[in-house]
Amino acid sequence: MKKFFFIVVLMMLLPACAGNQNVAHPYDREDSNGTKLMTNREGNGIYNRELDDDRTNTNQNPNFIDLSESRPNYGTDENKLSEALIGEEGLTMGPVVRNGQDIRVTVYTSDDLSKKELRDREEELHNKMVRALPRYHIKINLEKR
Template sequence: MKKTYWMSLTVILLLLGACGAEEDSMFSRNDQEGTQFVDNDVVGHNEEDWPTARTQTNQNPNFIDLSENQPTLGTDVDKARETIAELTPYEADEVWINGGQMWVTVHTNKNLTSVTRDNEEAELHDTLTRALPRYKIHVELKEK
């Protein structure tokens, strides 16, 4: 009984002794005030001292933008209408967003053959995809 008691006490002391902060530990850091455990408290730093870095959401247009001035569905619809008005000879009618897909209907006053319509829809699709790359865009060109 005494032997198992001393063995378990020795094992517990060895385990507790291994739990200290070491110089090379990834959980602590050394600075002028000695060894400190890493935490989320920011003491002694101003936000102005931190370098401004681009966040991950600003680097890839397909990520959801979580910044305060993030675009909403309404601003994306406005951007699609603005792109159609400025870069194409067509008139935007319906613009719908459903998840990651955008459905766009545009009108033209010209009579188009099916081949010409397909080519114009493909060109309009490319233009809208460059303007709004986060959506899978479906374009339908109709005659008035």
């Protein structure tokens, strides 16, 4: 009786191990060294595709790192700060130092201004840059070049 029960169980479990061998998964192809692992049918790898429409895109969860090529970065923040200077004659952007949520921006002016005019100009630039990047604490340092 035990042999019969063992044979029946074995006959039920063995076909489950075979699976469907005729269905090819798009990521199953690889060469002998495994260098083509994770390629799609066109042959270009997962890292060469646009990830905005990809099913492996992690942008649905804010806790994961954004992998798309159009993700915002610190360079985007610097561009927003320099856009705040557009239309301001005689001002050029200097070094930008970022430390957590604090940003220190040095702006150079070619105008000869008094101390009061410098403070007023710094306050005006500070308001523009805070409107451009409200999530940072911005400190402006206006210097004569």
